[in-house]
Amino acid sequence: DPNEIDKEAHNMDVSYVYGLDFYKATQRYAHPKEVESMMDLIGGRIGTVLQYEGMGFTHEVSDISEGPVMSAYTSLESMDDKLDAQMSLGVRIRAVDVKDVAHRVITRHLLPDIQGSLKRFTGQQLRCPKCNSKYRRIPLRGACYCGNKLTLTVHEAGVSKYLEKAKAIGMTYGVPAYTIQRIALLESAINSLFQSDKVKNSKLDEFL
Ligand SMILES: [Zn+2]
Known part of the structure; x- marks a missing residue:
């Protein structure tokens, strides 16, 4: 429709x-x-x-699916390269408010991505690499029923992938303080998830 x-x-x-x-x-x-x-x-x-x-x-064309065979989106391989290219264009084009671009990229793409994968990490399935069975929860025996160890389907690297990029862009282009704080909040949520909050080996001289 x-x-x-x-x-x-x-x-x-x-x-x-x-x-x-x-x-x-x-x-x-x-x-x-x-x-x-x-x-x-x-x-x-x-x-x-x-x-x-x-x-x-x-404009007449011979084929309706005709179009650019190659674009910057395919020639630039990594997400980092694409983003750097976009930002460097923003800096050079006078009609572009590069601070606004940075703000939009962070709030519309990077933060939702991080939030989404953070949520997916905690609700993820476990997979057995040997027999390929999937589990919604870890079985009580702590391993696959075939005896093999289970692995994660969503990994830590996938969750924090864009965090550093968001921080770097936020700092470089001076996005609003509220957005900087949202990034910091997500960073502490990530740290809280992957590093134990209570086990921190403190030395005595830290209290002096
Ligand atoms: Zn198995």
């Missing part, structure tokens, strides 16, 4: 030509909302038969 897909797709314009008024509006940097009524958008066709047919386009 076209009504249930992502709203962004409703903004696709399906005119064969753009009117002169549209081009004139671009000259005075008109707000897109202002020219929306001039455009034939998918959003305006929802519920009619035209939501499925009669869509126009301005």
Whole structure:
């Protein structure tokens, strides 16, 4: 149902030509909302038969799935490289508020990722590498029923993977204090999970 897909797709314009008024509006940097009524958008066709047919386009192609064969998203391999490239572009482009980019990357991608994997770690299944049985809880005998040791399916490295990156970007681009504190809070939750809170070998001179 076209009504249930992502709203962004409703903004696709399906005119064969753009009117002169549209081009004139671009000259005075008109707000897109202002020219929306001039455009034939998918959003305006929802519920009619035209939501499925009669869509126009301005450039002829031989294959509808044609597109860039290679993009920076595939040429840059690691998440770190992609992020560094994005940030360095943000620094160089004057129209980009790089502090805002850093803030959005942290709050929309890195923090939800860390929170999600933290939750998945504590509710994870255990797997036997020998017979491949899975357990929702550790069996009372502490090992697989075949006698083999069980392993985790979510690992510590996967949980804290983006923590250092979030801290580094947050510091470098000066994101709001509240966000810095959210990162610190997650860090202490991670430390509390992977390192014992009570067993800390203190030396006597620490109390002096
Ligand atoms: Zn087993």
